[in-house]
Amino acid sequence: MSDATALIATRSGATLHLRLNRPDKGNALSAELVGALTAAVQAASADDSLxxxxxxxxxxxxxxGFDLSDLGDETDDSLLARFTRVELLLQAVHAAPFTTLALAHGRTMGAGADLFAACSERWVVDEAQFAFPGVGFGLVLGTSRLGDLVGAQQAAQWLQSGATVDHPTALQARLATRTVPADALNDALNALQERVQRLDSTAYRAIHAALGTARRPRGDAGDAQDLARLVQSAARAGLRERIVSYRAAQRKS
Incomplete structure (x- = not known):
């Protein structure tokens, strides 16, 4: 799959659909895909009609999750830069001035689960599994946003245990907002599109911003703190070796 087609963007009226298109890699977040996603989200946020x-x-x-297929070519510094860009992507999605919807299915892991958690609407299509393994190699990524959704105690349990979370548990804990059968997805999407287009653009964005203060209590200062925590954890010497050791231990378990 070429870098040019790693992200497919389609626009229909006031809806922009971004499809991660690296199925042979489990849609893992390569540097190129993160860059394309970030650019698309930033451009969308500047579009008042969306x-x-x-x-x-x-x-x-x-x-x-995070694409580690070329880990042998990475250094601590290059990994730090890549993880920082992922955090900035998550912040852009989280602060978007419109409704954001993630459709999870199959494996939704690591930075992929963080991307799911950054959205305001989080649907499971048929079935999905979630996991947050970054703590296993000392990385603090998306932790505060996860805690906002499911509570500090539940987030700590998932992060510290490295457990895989099934979709009924994710729904009960409010990581997911609903489940949708694949054959009912188009109807559900149409209903959501009708809902978000009922008001004029000014009223819609004002309401979204007001409700977002409850969903995003940390604001700019919190985003800066989240970024600082991520950088501090990723900048600790030996990041690449910690990831290598973690992956080796996972293969043995």
């Missing part, structure tokens, strides 16, 4: 951004993944999985 009401809904949909994120989905092609193939069997929504997103299996």
């Amino acid at each position: 009401r809904l951004l949909v994120l989905s993944g092609e193939g069997r999985h929504f997103c299996t």
Whole structure:
């Protein structure tokens, strides 16, 4: 899959649909895909006519996380830069001035689960599994946003245990907002599109911003703090070796 087609963007009226298109890699977040997603979200945020951004993944999985397929070519510094860009992407999605919808299916792991959690609407299509393994190699990414959704105690349990979370548990804990059968997805999307387009653009964005203060209590200062925590954790010497050791231990378990 070429870098040029790693992200497919389609626009229909006030809805922008971004499809992660690396199915052979589980839609893992390569540097190129993160850059394309960030650019698309930033451009969308500047478009006053947009009401809904949909994120989905092609193939069997929504997103299996940070792409480590070329780990042998990475250094601590290059990994730090890449993780920082992922955090900035998550912040852009989280602060978007319109409804953001993630459609999870299959494996939704690591940075992919963080991307799911950054959206205001979080649907499971048929079935999905979630996991947040970054803590296993000392990375603090998306932690505060996860805690905002499911509570500090539940977030700590998932992060510290490295457990895989099934979709009924995700729904009960409010990581997911609903489940939708695949054969009912188009109807559900149409209903959401009708809802977000009922008001004029000014009223819609004002309401979205007001409600967003409850969903995003940390604001700019919190975003800066989240970024600082991520950088501090990723900048600790030995990041690449910690990831290598973690992956080796996972293969043995």
